[in-house]
Amino acid sequence: MDISKKLKFYQSTKTKAPESAIPASLKVLQSHFNGEVVSEQAPYLKIVRAYPLDYPPSVQLNLLTKGILSTSIPLDKCLFFDLETTGLSGGTGTFPFLIGIGYFAESSFKVEQFFLPDFGREYYLFRYLDEILPQFDYLVSYNGKSFDLPLLKSRFILNRVQSDWERMMHIDLLHISRRIWKDSFENITLGSIEENLLNRQRPDDIPGALIPQAYFTYLRTGVVHDVIRIIEHNYLDIISMADLILILAKIEENPAELNDPSALIRLARLAYEQDSALYFDKVWDYFEGHHQAIPSQLLCWRSLKAKRENDWDRACTLWEELLNTQEYFYFAIEELAKYYEHKQNDFLTAQKYTQRGLKALKLVEELNPYHPDLSLMNALEKRMLRLSKKTKNINC
Helix, strand or coil: CCHHHHHHHHHCCCCCCCHHHCCHHHHHHHHHHCCEEECCCCCEEEEEEEEECCCCCEECCCCCCCCCCCCCEEHHHEEEEEEEECCCCCCCCCCEEEEEEEEEECCEEEEEEEECCCCCCCHHHHHHHHHHHHHCCEEEECCHHHHHHHHHHHHHHHCCCCCCHHHCEEEEHHHHHHHHHCCCCCCCCHHHHHHHHHCCCCCCCCCHHHHHHHHHHHHHHCCCHHHHHHHHHHHHHHHHHHHHHHHHHHHHHCHHHCCCHHHHHHHHHHHHHCCCHHHHHHHHHHHHHCCCCCCHHHHHHHHHHHHHCCCHHHHHHHHHHHCCCCCCHHHHHHHHHHHHHHHCCCHHHHHHHHHHHHHHHHHHHHHCCCCHHHHHHHHHHHHHHHHHHHHHHHHC
């Protein structure tokens, strides 16, 4: 489309184009997906599908979002979205040629996809999207915060379509997933989530890195084979997000849904950081109920929780247990020394623990003078000096 035709397109009112203006390749895609060609001056393809999915009226993600979403989220107010673009680096020159949206409605999850078969066809599509955005209060994406949403905002501005994006709360499921499964999966891509959690395989999927070139090839040749794969790729991304948010809601309610020790440890840390004693106890009960040794990380956080609550007997018991671990030995030494020095005024016992820590560090220094634990040496030596003065004062 040359410049004069583009200007005419943007300045025109919404008018139908003759059937002859619809590219043959777009007709093939229309037939394949049983879609609708929105025949304005520059026609594009609209595909609507319903994905059967049972869902509750609302979900809670308070803990998993670290309190950012502290109230329940009505699912019928969530708009899921995903883009396929001509580049992966962003910027105003990147063109979103396929925009997919999804929403819960009528006992299913509905997906609408909009395929733009050439450049210069965004304006009326954006007008349509702008009309439906006020129906929703939440945007849901997977890694959309860093790429999809900024790009979409830029393209709206370039097309002189104003939309109140800032009104909507953005839920990026990547960040929540990373908090849970960072130590469980090789990576936290949506494909990895599908494989490990949703048991969903994509035998004929097109890799995301190949999508831009596949679109350019389509523009040059009109061959739709890879475009069909791209549309299916986008569709699966969107329904996977819908499945994932329901899984996350179940995990928020009950961590035992995971049955994944590494992920449970990360959840326990979230619970400790958010001061959610009930949720922390649920993780603890999972390990005890499955007759598994309580991980040392949980012992550490439980001890700090007991310290915060002035439950010193339990805290000391846990610190004594942590003395048998390599990872938290010096943490336990320091906590016990501080307890006996400042809470019990038992300087001799505090000296005993401090001396034990220094003795262990001396051995570490002999084996490896560059060991990171040696950074504790100075603090323990200062504590030992202070305790020595206190015990002398008592003896005097």
